[in-house]
Amino acid sequence: MNQYQAIDEAMRSCRKCATLFAEYPVDPRVNNTCVEPRPIVTGLIPKPVMLIGQAPGLTEYETGKPFQGDAGKGIRGIFDELGLSRARFDELVYSSAVIKCFPGSKPKLRAGKVREDVLPSAEMIRNCQSFFKGQIQLADPQIIVTLGGLPLKAFLKLTGRKSSDARLENFVGKKEIWNGRTVIFFPHTSGASRWLNEPQNRLMLQQAKALLRSEMIERGITTP
Structure with a gap:
């Protein structure tokens, strides 16, 4: 078994968070x-x-x-807009997350019977940390796109910085070079995010899109 198969099998068979997930319903x-x-x-x-x-x-x-839900449709649409078609998304983009399992729904519904996802706990994140690092190492991407606040925190921690510094307005629309990879920061693309309600934040999203488009062209992933 090679290293790719080993970490893939370890992720698929992981049950570390079973007792944590047991506290939350799938869909109340x-x-x-x-x-x-x-x-x-x-x-x-x-x-x-x-x-x-x-x-x-x-x-x-x-x-x-x-990435099949609203956030997935949103980011696939963004990539399509930037020159990487929906038809080639799964071929060229390795889709990951800070934690690998659905953490569940909040037990109580909001007014109007609106369901909300549980925010992954610190223990859930710790349980997945080695997988998170392993995926980056073995997928060996040229470009990393973080989607929202929690992935930004995870990246900062990975690079030895304080996760408390993870304010989207300080990162969205900017890029970093890390171990030869370009890291570009995006807000979350689901409709539940209120961050994009502010005009200045929408402008930063446009800047992030421009950076991603330019980087994909420069690295030969897409064409002008």
Whole structure:
């Protein structure tokens, strides 16, 4: 078994968070059935772009595929807009997340019976940390795109900085070079995020898009 197969198998078989997930329902609008560990991972092979989200959502839990819900549709649309078509997204983008399993839904519904995902706990994040590092090492991307606040915190911690410094307004629309890779910071693309309600934040998103487009062209991933 090679190193790619070993970490892929370890991720798929991981059940470290079983007791944590057991506290939360899959979908309280339906019933109180609790979440089971169900790592959402794709075959671990090198790809030029790596996308890091927060965690799989309910749609990913149900389909077993990453970035299928609203956030996934949003980011696939952005890549399509920037020259990497939806048809080639899964071929060229390694989809990942800070934690690999859907953490569950909040037990209580908001007014109007609106379901909300649980925010991954510090223990969930710690349990997935070695997988997070391993995915970056083995996927060996040229470009890393972080999607939202939690992936930004995870990246800062990985690079020896304080996660408390992870303010989106200080990073979105900028890029860093890390170990020969370009890291570009995006806000979360789901409709639940309020960060993009501010005009100045929408401007930073446009700057992030321009950086990503330029970087993909420069590295030969897409064409002008």
